[in-house]
Amino acid sequence: MTTRSSAAGYWIGFGVVLALLAVAPLVLPEFWRRFVTEILVWGLLAMSSDILIGYTGMVSFGHSAFFGLGMYGAAAALLTVRPPNLWLAIVYGLVGAGLVAVFVAYFSTRLRDIYFAITTLVFSQIFYVIIFTWTEVTGGENGLTFRQPPFAIPGLVSVPFTPVTLHWFILGVVVVSYVVLRRIMQSPFGKVLQAIRENEPRTRAIGYHVERYKIVAVMLSGLFAGLAGVLYAVQNKFTAPDFVFFLISGEVVIFNVMGGMGTLVGPVAGAAFFLVLREGLSRFWTEYYLIPVGLIFTAMVIFMPQGLLGFLKRRLNQ
Amino acid sequence: MAIPFDQILIQTVNGLVNGMILALVASGLTLIFGIMDIVNFAHGELVMLGGFTGATALAVTGSFWLALVAAVLTIALLGALLQATALRPLVGRDPLTTILATFGISLVLQKYALWQWGPSARKLQEPITGQFNLFYLEYPWYRVLTALLAAGIIGALYLFLRYGKYGIWIRAATQDRIMAQAMGIPVPLVHAVVFGIGASMAAASGVLFGPLGGVTQTMGADFTLRAFIVVVVGGMGNLGGSILASILISLIEAYASLVVSPAQAVIASFVVLILTQLFRPTGLFVPTPK
Amino acid sequence: MLALENVHTYYGKSHILHGVSIEVGPGEVVGLLGRNGVGKSTTLKTIMGLVRPSGGSVRFEGRDIAGMAPHRPAHLGIAYVPEERRIFRLLSVLENLRTGLDRPGVSESRKNELLENAYEHFPVLRDRRNQAGGTLSGGEQQMLAIARAMMLDPKIILLDEPTEGLMPRMVSQIREIIHVLHRGGVAILLVEQNVPLTLEVSSRVYIMEKGVVRHHGPTADLRANQAVIHQYLGV
Numbered sequence: 001m002t003t004r005s006s007a008a009g010y011w012i013g014f015g016v017v018l019a020l021l022a023v024a025p026l027v028l029p030e031f032w033r034r035f036v037t038e039i040l041v042w043g044l045l046a047m048s049s050d051i052l053i054g055y056t057g058m059v060s061f062g063h064s065a066f067f068g069l070g071m072y073g074a075a076a077a078l079l080t081v082r083p084p085n086l087w088l089a090i091v092y093g094l095v096g097a098g099l100v101a102v103f104v105a106y107f108s109t110r111l112r113d114i115y116f117a118i119t120t121l122v123f124s125q126i127f128y129v130i131i132f133t134w135t136e137v138t139g140g141e142n143g144l145t146f147r148q149p150p151f152a153i154p155g156l157v158s159v160p161f162t163p164v165t166l167h168w169f170i171l172g173v174v175v176v177s178y179v180v181l182r183r184i185m186q187s188p189f190g191k192v193l194q195a196i197r198e199n200e201p202r203t204r205a206i207g208y209h210v211e212r213y214k215i216v217a218v219m220l221s222g223l224f225a226g227l228a229g230v231l232y233a234v235q236n237k238f239t240a241p242d243f244v245f246f247l248i249s250g251e252v253v254i255f256n257v258m259g260g261m262g263t264l265v266g267p268v269a270g271a272a273f274f275l276v277l278r279e280g281l282s283r284f285w286t287e288y289y290l291i292p293v294g295l296i297f298t299a300m301v302i303f304m305p306q307g308l309l310g311f312l313k314r315r316l317n318q
Numbered sequence: 319m320a321i322p323f324d325q326i327l328i329q330t331v332n333g334l335v336n337g338m339i340l341a342l343v344a345s346g347l348t349l350i351f352g353i354m355d356i357v358n359f360a361h362g363e364l365v366m367l368g369g370f371t372g373a374t375a376l377a378v379t380g381s382f383w384l385a386l387v388a389a390v391l392t393i394a395l396l397g398a399l400l401q402a403t404a405l406r407p408l409v410g411r412d413p414l415t416t417i418l419a420t421f422g423i424s425l426v427l428q429k430y431a432l433w434q435w436g437p438s439a440r441k442l443q444e445p446i447t448g449q450f451n452l453f454y455l456e457y458p459w460y461r462v463l464t465a466l467l468a469a470g471i472i473g474a475l476y477l478f479l480r481y482g483k484y485g486i487w488i489r490a491a492t493q494d495r496i497m498a499q500a501m502g503i504p505v506p507l508v509h510a511v512v513f514g515i516g517a518s519m520a521a522a523s524g525v526l527f528g529p530l531g532g533v534t535q536t537m538g539a540d541f542t543l544r545a546f547i548v549v550v551v552g553g554m555g556n557l558g559g560s561i562l563a564s565i566l567i568s569l570i571e572a573y574a575s576l577v578v579s580p581a582q583a584v585i586a587s588f589v590v591l592i593l594t595q596l597f598r599p600t601g602l603f604v605p606t607p608k
Numbered sequence: 609m610l611a612l613e614n615v616h617t618y619y620g621k622s623h624i625l626h627g628v629s630i631e632v633g634p635g636e637v638v639g640l641l642g643r644n645g646v647g648k649s650t651t652l653k654t655i656m657g658l659v660r661p662s663g664g665s666v667r668f669e670g671r672d673i674a675g676m677a678p679h680r681p682a683h684l685g686i687a688y689v690p691e692e693r694r695i696f697r698l699l700s701v702l703e704n705l706r707t708g709l710d711r712p713g714v715s716e717s718r719k720n721e722l723l724e725n726a727y728e729h730f731p732v733l734r735d736r737r738n739q740a741g742g743t744l745s746g747g748e749q750q751m752l753a754i755a756r757a758m759m760l761d762p763k764i765i766l767l768d769e770p771t772e773g774l775m776p777r778m779v780s781q782i783r784e785i786i787h788v789l790h791r792g793g794v795a796i797l798l799v800e801q802n803v804p805l806t807l808e809v810s811s812r813v814y815i816m817e818k819g820v821v822r823h824h825g826p827t828a829d830l831r832a833n834q835a836v837i838h839q840y841l842g843v
């Protein structure tokens with residue numbers, strides 16, 4: 001009885017948030033419209049890393065590599081193929097992120113805990129250095145700029161994006177990703193990932209092939225992070241090595257911790273919270289906004305490890 | 319592509335000097351990890367803060383050596399305070415949690431430095447300006463002195479740990495925190511002191527590095543990353559291993575920069591880390607546990 | 609001297625001690641018996657402040673020690689020899705002993721006296737004083753753990769299964785040292801599976817079952833009442 005009513009409550013909440021996000025670009029001024037669209041993209045990236053951090057218990061400090069390779073993959077498609085094609089950008093981006101994911105997946109099966117965290121960090125730095133120094137191909141420090149592809153369904157329509165339709169498109173992709181990931185995490189596969197997080201040796205002892213599960217988790221996480229990269233590239237029409245730099249990975253981890261790991265929506269909320277904080281604080285503090293944000297983050301790691309969402313949930317249940 | 323022999327020798331000296339500075343950073347990191355399972359992501363920021371504090375003290379006092387002492391003491395105090403306030407609740411928790419918390423702290427420290435000292439680099443004036451001939455190069459004595467000083471500080475740390483009551487306390491608390499407490503050792507105090515020692519070693523490398531590479535508010539991440547690599551390659555919590563790994567990594571980077579740009583030479587050390595992880599996950603310099 | 613009153617202890621959510629009350633007088637040897645997993649070791653850890661009791665009181669010489677920092681009981685004169693011995697494996701034998709010696713307020717001559725005293729009772733430790741603790745045999749490690757506790761000059765020693773896994777000759781050495789400590793006026797709270805040894809050396813015995821004390825009385829009564837022993841200990 002209670003589970004049914006809470007499930008109903010969940011879907012009502014989901015519908016309300018979805019409706020608000022859909023209406024947002026119609027009523028918000030230009031600046032905030034962009035802002036909400038960006039939250040969606042970063043939210044997708046945060047969600048993808050939650051598969052590893054929250055569900056499988058592997059902290060990736062290298063998610064910027066997936067995201068960045070997604071961006072550069074999209075850039076490759078948009079710069080080399082005429083006319084620019086949205087779907088091809090997505091395919092290229094996913095291939096780029098997928099290649100990194102294969103590498104990281106290979107290591108994920110051998111390394112645990114901090115070793116995995118440090119190695120993913122180092123991996124993303126390798127890609128950063130390559131992209132930063134390989135100027136002929138990647139544009140080096142300045143990155144690459146390109147045109148935005150139109151929204152096209154071959155043989156049917158091909159219309160350029162307006163900010164509003166782009167927002168809807170991104171919203172669609174993020175929502176579909178969320179629903180898919182939620183299904184996966186609630187499936188037996190997702191349960192095994194959580195079992196690995198709780199107790200890896202026991203999960204292995206029961207007879208699960210832990211390595212295979214981890215590989216799939218990393219691939220899944222990498223591909224969705226790459227998808228977020230593609231969306232970001234399409235929205236902003238440029239790419240730069242900064243997006244491969246580990247600070248992005250750090251921000252993704254912050255989103256997860258702030259929002260609440262292992263909930264998928266938590267990290268999206270964390271991304272929103274972080275970006276709003278940054279927006280609000282950087283008006284007065286410029287780049288020093290990271291001082292209060294860093295303090296808040298550290299305090300949350302220590303005193304509120306379940307994140308904002310977990311904290312609110314507990315409060316409401318009391 | 320033959321590389322002249324003298325260039326290789328020069329790079330060997332460079333690698334050794336850089337390796338000793340890195341060893342100073344990494345031994346603090348590994349000491350802290352060994353005793354309280356804290357993976358200190360903010361360690362490089364302590365190097366950076368040490369460098370800036372030294373620069374300020376140098377401007378005030380005019381003496382490099384006074385500046386070195388001032389920076390070491392200040393950052394030791396800062397480290398002990400950080401441990402006692404922010405990190406104490408994390409002792410004994412999952413090391414991953416400690417990475418996250420210290421990552422937050424690193425953001426705060428870096429932006430604080432930006433606020434306090436601004437975005438531009440400070441170059442410290444070296445205390446001795448003499449040079450000697452190394453093949454076609456005029457090689458500064460200061461670099462050699464740096465390596466010797468770093469070695470001296472690490473040696474002092476070793477003696478401190480090896481002999482005397484506090485060394486025994488630190489090693490006992492490293493091996494078995496609970497039993498150390500049951501024997502009456504004030505472990506929380508030991509933790510704060512060890513964090514202070516690790517921080518002061520980071521600060522010393524920041525000051526020593528000041529005349530070589532300059533001090534900037536963004537230099538911390540680079541030091542953190544290198545120190546991480548060294549500590550993993552040398553074996554987590556293994557002091558001797560970290561020192562050897564520092565030298566190994568720095569030599570490899572120095573040689574690699576003969577053929578590629580220094581920015582790309584970093585990749586060489588990344589590759590060493592990854593190979594170590596694949597073939598000797600417990601570190602290059604530890605016997606694989608039986 | 610040491611008095612636990614209605615102590616409740618949890619590990620996370622599992623309730624382990626359900627109101628344990630135990631008393632040990634000055635210089636008294638008291639046995640604590642019970643089957644595996646009834647909470648004997650947890651009782652000792654609670655006394656040492658290594659786990660916090662959620663209710664009840666732990667008093668030592670009239671002072672409440674339950675909420676103290678975990679390194680304080682040692683300074684007050686409570687020494688602990690844990691079940692797993694917990695030798696500092698990479699410290700030498702002498703350094704292991706020194707962890708208990710380097711307290712504030714102990715003179716150099718007193719330190720030497722304590723060391724000599726330990727070496728006298730455990731000559732093997734003198735021979736191996738520069739050897740790493742981890743290289744000692746199981747029995748030698750047990751000797752070291754007891755000697756290390758003696759360095760604290762304690763008023764009471766908490767001994768957790770000191771004879772576990774030892775061969776008979778070593779067991780009699782442990783029996784011997786318990787007598788020595790007793791003669792020296794040190795109180796002992798002895799947790800054991802070895803019932804005959806416990807009945808031999810203790811003056812009173814507590815028997816625990818599932819986190820509570822089920823039986824308590826002078827050893828002489830218990831020796832006469834084999835039924836109780838059989839009921840709670842299955843021997």
Ligand SMILES: Nc1ncnc2c1ncn2[C@@H]1O[C@H](COP(=O)(O)OP(=O)(O)OP(=O)(O)O)[C@@H](O)[C@H]1O
Pocket residue numbers: 619622624642643644645646647648649650651691
């Ligand atoms: N760290 C811990 N976390 C959770 N449960 C624990 C922990 N330590 C002990 N327990 C549980 O507490 C109960 C009591 O354990 P304790 O070690 O006190 O028993 P014991 O009487 O000393 O047994 P034994 O004779 O086997 O040493 C056991 O059920 C044990 O599983």
Ligand SMILES: [Mg+2]
Pocket residue numbers: 648649650691768
């Ligand atoms: Mg026990």
